[in-house]
Amino acid sequence: DAKTTQPPSMDCAEGRAANLPCNHSTISGNEYVYWYRQIHSQGPQYIIHGLKNNETNEMASLIITEDRKSSTLILPHATLRDTAVYYCIVRVLAANAGKSTFGDGTTLTVKP
Amino acid sequence: DGGITQSPKYLFRKEGQNVTLSCEQNLNHDAMYWYRQDPGQGLRLIYYSQIVNDFQKGDIAEGYSVSREKKESFPLTVTSAQKNPTAFYLCASTNGGPAGEQYFGPGTRLTVT
Numbered sequence: 001d002a003k004t005t006q007p008p009s010m011d012c013a014e015g016r017a018a019n020l021p022c023n024h025s026t027i028s029g030n031e032y033v034y035w036y037r038q039i040h041s042q043g044p045q046y047i048i049h050g051l052k053n054n055e056t057n058e059m060a061s062l063i064i065t066e067d068r069k070s071s072t073l074i075l076p077h078a079t080l081r082d083t084a085v086y087y088c089i090v091r092v093l094a095a096n097a098g099k100s101t102f103g104d105g106t107t108l109t110v111k112p
Numbered sequence: 113d114g115g116i117t118q119s120p121k122y123l124f125r126k127e128g129q130n131v132t133l134s135c136e137q138n139l140n141h142d143a144m145y146w147y148r149q150d151p152g153q154g155l156r157l158i159y160y161s162q163i164v165n166d167f168q169k170g171d172i173a174e175g176y177s178v179s180r181e182k183k184e185s186f187p188l189t190v191t192s193a194q195k196n197p198t199a200f201y202l203c204a205s206t207n208g209g210p211a212g213e214q215y216f217g218p219g220t221r222l223t224v225t
Contacts (some may be wrong), residue, residue: 032212041221042218042219043204044155044214044216045216046211046213049211049213085154087154087155093212099157099168099170100145100157100160100214101157101170101171102147102155102156102157103154104153104154
């Protein structure tokens with residue numbers, strides 16, 4: 001699985017958009033970009049994933065650059081409950097595809 | 113309700129003892145994973161299993177052992193050989209559907225003194 005690089009921490013004002021970047025310059029053609037978040041002392045929660053097109057769901061939007069070497073997770077109107085550690089990982093889609101490696105993630109703090 | 117259960121939530125052991133952490137899923141997922149998380153750090157992969165009766169080492173397998181005798185169960189044993197066993201342990205399984213996302217259990221916090 002390709003390695004990802006994320007900033008260790010970010011702040012965001014409540015109600016504003018939170019833009020979390022992720023670099024994955026060694027991503028392979030069949031690897032998807034996944035985003036998860038972990039609220040303190042809980043198991044991580046899936047947010048969104050994508051291959052090369054931008055994706056949007058009820059939680060967030062995912063913007064993937066044309067060369068697929070980086071992506072940005074966007075929380076359009078951050079709330080205090082969005083304060084969490086956000087993980088960007090890359091792996092193939094298949095259920096039993098093998099290793100699924102998480103890094104240290106980005107700690108997002110949403111401030112009033 | 114479908115999901116992943118880990119028990120117990122908190123576990124205390126004396127140094128030198130082996131301890132087994134439970135992970136059960138009723139999601140009919142083939143692949144299961146064990147991760148370790150230390151305070152302020154990310155998740156590190158211990159072991160994973162893609163199918164029953166098969167498992168592979170992750171990045172930090174030393175001092176741990178697993179078994180996968182049933183599709184729904186993937187117990188992790190923390191042996192006395194693990195130098196720093198105190199940590200938060202997370203179990204996950206992977207969905208074979210369109211999203212292929214991982215589902216995580218609530219975790220077990222192990223303290224060894």
